Amino acid sequence: MDKYTGKALYKGIAIGKVLFYKKDNGDIKKSAVDDINGELARYEKAKEMSINQLRELHKKAVKEVGETGAAVFEVHAMMLQDEDYNDSIRNIIIGQKANAEFAVATAGNNFAKMFAGMEDAYFKARSVDMEDISDRVISNLTGRSFEITLESEPVIIVASEITPSETVRMDKNKVAAFVTHHGSSNSHTAVFARTLGIPAIIGVNVKEEWDGKNAVVDGYTGTLFINPDEDLIKHMSLKQDKDASDRHILNEYIGQDTVTKRGRKVRLYNNIGNISDIDSAIANDAEGIGLFRSEFVYLESSRFPTEDEQFRIYKKICERMGGRKVIIRTLDIGADKKVGYFNLKDEENPAMGYRAIRICLKEPEIFKVQLRALFRAACYGNLSIMYPMITSVNEILEIRKLIDEVKTELKKEGISYRVPGQGIMVETPASALISDELAEYADFFNIGTNDLTQYALAASYQNEKIDDFYNPHHKAIFRMIQMVINNAHKRGKWVGICGELASDPSVTKRLVRMGIDELSVAPVMTLKIRKIIRGME
Numbered sequence: 001m002d003k004y005t006g007k008a009l010y011k012g013i014a015i016g017k018v019l020f021y022k023k024d025n026g027d028i029k030k031s032a033v034d035d036i037n038g039e040l041a042r043y044e045k046a047k048e049m050s051i052n053q054l055r056e057l058h059k060k061a062v063k064e065v066g067e068t069g070a071a072v073f074e075v076h077a078m079m080l081q082d083e084d085y086n087d088s089i090r091n092i093i094i095g096q097k098a099n100a101e102f103a104v105a106t107a108g109n110n111f112a113k114m115f116a117g118m119e120d121a122y123f124k125a126r127s128v129d130m131e132d133i134s135d136r137v138i139s140n141l142t143g144r145s146f147e148i149t150l151e152s153e154p155v156i157i158v159a160s161e162i163t164p165s166e167t168v169r170m171d172k173n174k175v176a177a178f179v180t181h182h183g184s185s186n187s188h189t190a191v192f193a194r195t196l197g198i199p200a201i202i203g204v205n206v207k208e209e210w211d212g213k214n215a216v217v218d219g220y221t222g223t224l225f226i227n228p229d230e231d232l233i234k235h236m237s238l239k240q241d242k243d244a245s246d247r248h249i250l251n252e253y254i255g256q257d258t259v260t261k262r263g264r265k266v267r268l269y270n271n272i273g274n275i276s277d278i279d280s281a282i283a284n285d286a287e288g289i290g291l292f293r294s295e296f297v298y299l300e301s302s303r304f305p306t307e308d309e310q311f312r313i314y315k316k317i318c319e320r321m322g323g324r325k326v327i328i329r330t331l332d333i334g335a336d337k338k339v340g341y342f343n344l345k346d347e348e349n350p351a352m353g354y355r356a357i358r359i360c361l362k363e364p365e366i367f368k369v370q371l372r373a374l375f376r377a378a379c380y381g382n383l384s385i386m387y388p389m390i391t392s393v394n395e396i397l398e399i400r401k402l403i404d405e406v407k408t409e410l411k412k413e414g415i416s417y418r419v420p421g422q423g424i425m426v427e428t429p430a431s432a433l434i435s436d437e438l439a440e441y442a443d444f445f446n447i448g449t450n451d452l453t454q455y456a457l458a459a460s461y462q463n464e465k466i467d468d469f470y471n472p473h474h475k476a477i478f479r480m481i482q483m484v485i486n487n488a489h490k491r492g493k494w495v496g497i498c499g500e501l502a503s504d505p506s507v508t509k510r511l512v513r514m515g516i517d518e519l520s521v522a523p524v525m526t527l528k529i530r531k532i533i534r535g536m537e
Helices: 036-069 071-080 083-096 100-116 121-142 164-169 188-196 230-251 275-283 295-299 307-320 357-362 364-380 393-412 429-433 435-441 449-457 475-490 505-514 523-534
Strands: 002-005 007-010 013-020 155-159 175-180 200-202 214-218 223-226 267-272 288-293 325-329 383-387 421-426 444-447 494-497 518-521
Touching: 013 175, 013 230, 036 071, 036 083, 036 100, 036 121, 071 121, 083 100, 100 121, 155 214, 175 214, 214 230, 230 523, 267 275, 267 325, 267 523, 275 307, 275 523, 288 295, 288 518, 295 307, 307 325, 307 364, 325 421, 357 364, 357 393, 364 383, 364 393, 383 393, 383 444, 393 435, 421 429, 421 435, 429 435, 429 449, 429 475, 435 444, 435 475, 444 475, 449 475, 475 494, 475 505, 505 523, 518 523
Parallel strands: 013 155, 155 175, 175 200, 267 288, 267 518, 288 325, 325 383, 383 421, 421 444, 444 494, 494 518
Antiparallel strands: 002 223, 007 200, 013 214, 214 223
16 A cells, blocks of 8 residues: 655545546647648637637536636636737747647747746646646647546546646546646636535646556545555545535534524624635535635736726626625735736735735725725625725725725716725734724724734744744734724624634634634635534533
8 A cells, every 4th residue: 555645625535446647638749831821720710619619618617616616717718819828829830830739839838837937826826727728729720539538436536737627528426536746726626626525635746557546535634545455445434424424414504593502693704715716605605705805806817907807706796695795805916926917026025015905005096996896896785895904094094085086986977886894904913903993994803813823923824844833823813813802892893703713613612702703714614613603602
């Protein structure tokens, strides 16, 4: 029995045979062409075929993972029509008198390398998208088949990497788990795995020789076992049975109020980092969205998204949640989230530098575009917004001036709008210490415990070397949380937590006893946290 460890994307146990999935990339060789216009026409035809196929994939994905989860294929269609991508291919065909297959492979590889070399995890994941759409066009140029045939029994798919379209083309009833070498927690494969409830591991040095062998995937520890012995299979089978029993028990909490035995209500919302997570939030019976990271809108774009583009996304979220609370955090770019077209300079300590509300206040025209879109979308649901990285009352006063400008402009233009609820993110010791003053200017507080912990303890949560020093259970963190709760309640304002601490079952009871009003958790933790709260006195 051999054991391999990676990073778990979705918890669960899978037992079955390995199917090593290897792409049929073919051997793309460069060949000279005499008819340049004919070769350009070949490319255009293959591109249009690819766009039509992506539309069909979108329809299929909507049925399997929901409309928001299927949005990746709309993005792929847009990427295929990107001017820079198309110009690069045409320039290779014309300049090098090269065949279209070679031009697409070269351009796609260049763009994929560009994304893979970026620091931001989100952009790194986009390199796979680039490969995916280029492979599709090449397949249409060469007549290569798209079909992916699986065994009759569910198998453990092992691959170097799996693209979004490959994931959708697989029969999910025949997939027991995914194990890949490449990938990230932000990848579309990760989204599909979480949505469909399929155990998944990344970061494993996969081997083709495993094909057909018995295996076990432990999605709790991120471990893959090849040729497991009978004792391990028996042990893992018992864990599978327990998982099924636990899911059945937790499903009984769907539709129930999140209240203690004495009737105290705690709002239980979900954090989503992407519009594709809404289906998961709904499936797990979230009472609302406690944190939508709006930087997703900017990270998905190669330029500043327009007001109308943002409006449509925010409106869609509100409509999908059907009257349930939706809290959207305004732009939080900077630090570990870099966007090229913002032209942000490198900083020695970006976590404490030019980021979030600081960018918005220094570049108000960018911020006002987002505010206008949010105010318009507020007409279509129960929308509130919150501002990240607030450290002073002056920042709130500056925001209010911009809000007045936005209201005046929208009214003058005859555009319908509503001013959403206004919240403040408590992410720094400064905002916690002056929360009594800030409470006068906010409808609610939302505590971001990840940043609050790293700033209070001077320990980055992204530095593995100091994991022992990054302690979200430190007494200083709980003292600040209690201070914020007390100061907010004195002014009749509510307080939520949207950091990782909210999803930690070991502190749920403590937070509720401290007086927290709302917890915004990862979708998969919703019913588990509800069960704990309903069991409290």
